Amino acid sequence: MQATAYTYDPETRSGQVLLDDGTPVPFDAPAFDAGGLRLLRPGQRVRIETEPAHGTGPGLRITLVTLQTL
Numbered sequence: 001m002q003a004t005a006y007t008y009d010p011e012t013r014s015g016q017v018l019l020d021d022g023t024p025v026p027f028d029a030p031a032f033d034a035g036g037l038r039l040l041r042p043g044q045r046v047r048i049e050t051e052p053a054h055g056t057g058p059g060l061r062i063t064l065v066t067l068q069t070l
Helices: 029-034
Strands: 002-009 014-019 024-027 045-051 061-067
Touching: 014 029, 024 061, 029 061
Parallel strands: none
Antiparallel strands: 002 014, 002 045, 014 024, 045 061
8 A cells, every 4th residue: 555654753653644545554663674775755655565454544553654665
């Protein structure tokens, strides 16, 4: 799934992405670390993977954040 980086705190390695419908979804340090990134800037297109057991919307849990590549 694709999203746009919205916020990122380098100290906690957590933040939020915006889904294409504008819904903000938080991610935590383990999801950021799983993608092997060092930094994330607001506005960057990212690819996210989610844990299906948590559904969609507020229950969506991001398990990986990485840069979107073609």
